[in-house]
Amino acid sequence: MSILPQLIFFLIFAAAGFVLYKRITYLRRNIFLGKAETVNDQPDKRWKTMLLVALGQKKMFKRIIPAFLHLLIYVAFIVINLEVLEFIIDGITNSHRIFAPLLGSTYTVAMNIFEFLAIAVLVSCVAFLIRRNVMKVGRLTQPELKGWPALDANLILIIEIVLMLAILSMNATDQILAARGNDHYVLLEGLFFSSLLHPLFEGMSDGSLVFIERFAWWFHIIGILAFSVYITYSKHLHIFLAFPNTWYSNLKPKGEMQNMPEVTNEVNMMLGIPTETTQDPPAEIGRFGAKDINDLSWVNVMNAYSCTECGRCTSECPANITGKKLSPRKIMMDVRDRAEEVGKNIDAGLPGLDDGKSLLGDFITKEEINACTSCNACVEACPINIDPLSIILQLRRYVAMEESGTPAQWNAMFQNMETSFSPWKFAPTDRFNWADKLKEEEIK
Amino acid sequence: MAEKAANGESPEILFWVGCAGSFDDRYKAVTQAFVKILNKVGTSFAVLGPEEGCTGDPARRAGNEFLFQMQAVSNIQVMNGYNIKRVVTACPHCFNTIKNEYPALGGNYEVVHHSQFLQELINAGKIVLKGGGEFKGKKITFHDSCYLGRANDVYEAPREVLKALDVELVEMKRCRTKGLCCGAGGAQMFKEPEPGNKDINIERTEEALATGASAIAVGCPFCLTMMTDGVKNKNKEHEVQVYDLSELIAKDMGI
Incomplete structure (x- = not known):
């Protein structure tokens, strides 16, 4: 037998591995364009969060229909990967269904489970396509999804459907060939779902069936390898990044804003409080707040690469619901787009971050961030614990402290607070006046 | 509070009134209602009165970290000066800020929202x-x-x-x-x-x-x-x- 198929398989496999390696290195570099931040406290709680939220899909189940359809695809993805292992061994050793003789009737059971899952994926993906393109579910058709994001979403679903059809056709033709007594093929004790396809193929000659079987096999394995590379360009990255994303997610109360210790020293000095730190001030004081992706934490950038643009955040955002420009999903997409732009810039030998553009201004406008009520609905809604609010608040800090560009009414509020220690203009000495009424009542 | 401290009293709780509770006409009624309840059940409490300042929450959320910390550090100085242990407030913004954000600036208190405190009083049979x-x-x-x-x-x-x-x-x-x-x-x-x-x-x-x-x-x-x-x-x-x-x-x- 010719060694050519093995060689071709090996080359394709190695090429895919190489491209994936390059892509992962690129993504890693882009994520670390964000500021260094050590996040490794409470490891037990972090593992638990990851198990519950990423592996256990806990937050998905706030919306039961998509959660169920998604669960089917998710379980299928994990289980069918076991079959891919067989594909790879078969490809390298030029064997066929190498596990069949080893596992005996268990193999048939496993194959039937895989076929059931393949059908489940098919049904779910068709349902998802209908939700997007026919029912036009609100959160899946909002303006920020025009163009590539919408195409990306549909492509993912179509690719998955085609891959599943390939598996089923492969099994169907394989079993017809085996039943006809071709010794290369292993007759199993019945594969239910693919047997439904038999009528399509039964009239064909052995030669055509072998061609279809082989074509489907190659199509499936090359398809999977190509898809894994495609994922690195797509919103579909969440299938891997959901795990680190939940592990590194915020464990503090959601209402707590991160402190800025660099401000505390100055405040203490202004108030005449001796500061504990006697060391020299840092040579270069960084920006206050965030203007671009390198001002954000790397966790914020990883959040952006993990986002699968489901829009649950935006559909719960009070500002978005009432027609304001803010969409938390768009904030995440903008961070990713900017990181991609800077990354490509750097790889092309261009100045990267110093390209005259920035996240704030060129991607996200003040009108968007000014509309946020910091209500944490978006954070609560995200099935993988992405935190758009953290980014919005860091951008606001830049606008307030570096640009003095906050809305006039906020400036007035600041002024009141500076002069009378209240956001409203009242004399601090009147703070206790509410008690007058009680005192009067007591006298009576 | 100043009065009680001068008399050597240390009240059970500090009632953090907040700016709305002090100045907003409608919310002053809430402050009064809550204080009536506290008086009725005989909880020993104090307020900071003119020594209280905005927690800084809106300044921080609007991006002005300097102003927030100015407010926060001043308030913490006052509260630590009186050795405050437990704070009750009728404002969730004050509650969140004092509870979650003051510790990083040296203000560590047990902070409860008035809904939690009312629940406590009801459960204890005081209300x-x-x-x-x-x-x-x-x-x-x-x-x-x-x-x-x-x-x-x-x-x-x-x-x-x-x-x-x-x-x-x-x-x-x-x-x-x-x-x-x-x-x-x-x-x-x-x-x-x-x-x-x-x-x-x-x-x-x-x-x-x-x-x-x-x-x-x-x-x-x-x-x-x-x-x-x-x-x-x-x-x-x-x-x-x-x-x-x-x-x-x-x-x-x-x-």
Whole structure:
């Protein structure tokens, strides 16, 4: 037998591995364009969060229909990967269904489970396509999804459907060939779902069936390898990044804003409080707040690469619901787009971050961030614990402290607070006046 | 507080009144109601009076970290000076800021929201409700404030307080973790909303009115303002009232 198929398989496999390696290195570099931040406290709680939220899909189940359809695809993805292992061994050793003789009737059971899952994926993906393109579910058709994001979403679903059809056709033709007594093929004790396809193929000659079987096999394995590379360009990255994303997610109360210790020293000095730190001030004081992706934490950038643009955040955002420009999903997409732009810039030998553009201004406008009520609905809604609010608040800090560009009414509020220690203009000495009424009542 | 400290007293709790509780005409009534309850049950408490300053929450959310920390550090100095241990406040924004954000600046206190404190008093049998009061069997809906609910996971205390009143608690579709903001958080209270097709408080008020409740209960000064404005906007102010939890309790206690 010719060694050519093995060689071709090996080359394709190695090429895919190489491209994936390059892509992962690129993504890693882009994520670390964000500021260094050590996040490794409470490891037990972090593992638990990851198990519950990423592996256990806990937050998905706030919306039961998509959660169920998604669960089917998710379980299928994990289980069918076991079959891919067989594909790879078969490809390298030029064997066929190498596990069949080893596992005996268990193999048939496993194959039937895989076929059931393949059908489940098919049904779910068709349902998802209908939700997007026919029912036009609100959160899946909002303006920020025009163009590539919408195409990306549909492509993912179509690719998955085609891959599943390939598996089923492969099994169907394989079993017809085996039943006809071709010794290369292993007759199993019945594969239910693919047997439904038999009528399509039964009239064909052995030669055509072998061609279809082989074509489907190659199509499936090359398809999977190509898809894994495609994922690195797509919103579909969440299938891997959901795990680190939940592990590194915020464990503090959601209402707590991160402190800025660099401000505390100055405040203490202004108030005449001796500061504990006697060391020299840092040579270069960084920006206050965030203007671009390198001002954000790397966790914020990883959040952006993990986002699968489901829009649950935006559909719960009070500002978005009432027609304001803010969409938390768009904030995440903008961070990713900017990181991609800077990354490509750097790889092309261009100045990267110093390209005259920035996240704030060129991607996200003040009108968007000014509309946020910091209500944490978006954070609560995200099935993988992405935190758009953290980014919005860091951008606001830049606008307030570096640009003095906050809305006039906020400036007035600041002024009141500076002069009378209240956001409203009242004399601090009147703070206790509410008690007058009680005192009067007591006298009576 | 200054007085009590001078007399060598150390009260059980510091009641953090907050700016709205001190200056907002409507919320002053809430402060008064809560203080009446405290007096009635004999809780020893103090307020900072003119020594209290804004916690800095709106400044921080609007991006002005300097101003926030100026406020925070000054307040912490005052509170640490009086050796404050336990703080109760009727404002979820003050609650969140003092509880979660002051520790990083050297202010460590046990902080409870007044809904939690009222629940404590009810559970301890210190507040005895008539049960058959004005609100018995009436439909009341509770609006979750973001800084109490999602921000700090306090969902049940205010509901327990309402249940103690023997009212029929009706929930809005978006409640607890899915509660819709009144529109005032994140310093929005202090500016006009950005352009859109509706105000957030109207959206929320419509939802509250749809429950058929005769009163909307809140636990936050900003929510109280926003919901009251919303009800007025819908011309329902004669049928539907917006109350803070402590007002409902004080009414039932007949004080």
